[in-house]
Amino acid sequence: MDLGIAGRVALVTAASSGLGRAMALALAAEGVKVAVTGRDSERLRATVDACRATGVAAMGIEWDLAEHGRAGEVADRVAADLGPVDILINNTGGPPPTTALGQDPALWRDMYAAMVLPVIELTDAVVGGMRERGWGRIITSTSSGPITPIPNLGVSNTLRASLHSWSKTVANEVAADGVTANVIVPGRIATPRVDSLDRARAERDGSSLEEAQAKARASIPAGRYGDPAEYGAVAAFLASGQAAYVTGSVIRVDGGQVPSV
Secondary structure, three states, X not given: OOOOOOOOEEEEOOOOOHHHHHHHHHHHHOOOEEEEEEOOHHHHHHHHHHHHOOOOOEEEEEOOOOOOOOHHHHHHHHHHHOOOOOEEEEOOOOOOOEOOOXXXXXXXXXXXXXXXXXXXXXXXXHHHHHHHHOOEEEEEEOOOOOOOOOOOEHHHHHHHHHHHHHHHHHHHHHHHHOEEEEEEEEOOEOOHHHHHHHHHHHHHHOOOHHHHHHHHHHOOOXXXXXXXXXXXXXXXXXXXXXXXXXXXXXXXXXXXXXXXX
């Protein structure tokens, strides 16, 4: 299927590895010009090279999302090098495993500053142009925690839930202008982040990593972890011309793991 987005410009944050990288590569494979951000210069360069290998223009911008006030600058740099952003994929790293109770208020502030504010600021920086051009896609990658809270991910569950409400509100505000806003939710996708969570769970339970992973797989109807490329493919569809009537939604890519309807 031709997704009708070749030649568009995408900005994908936190894309030096994991889900961000997978989404950037999926868009590049569709002929989208891709800008990616990340903190690790070497891994960021590898993502840019992988995108360019598909034949599209690509660029990387080093950016720790906790550095505030840079959203406008990043958007301007992308516009100068590739063109104005048509597709924004908001992707952020996750906080350390924690309970919801008893956390230092500084942790809540720091994680809100790194996981929520950059999403809002960057969207504000590019959505005006999308509305003027009558076309845009805003895709925010979060977690299944806001749907069914994940044990020992109290901070993540709480802050990512705020992005679900924010995205739905944004979708209603921009729908008449040809801009969509959706949330994409991963289950257990085989990424370094999930590996670190599996290791933390094994340590907490006093089990081996293999036992922790086997227990996790047993909770997934599909019986396996997802491939990052499968997640990227769903993001690419949400960015497509064919998905113009999909907005304000939360799309799960979880192998059936999330137990609620």
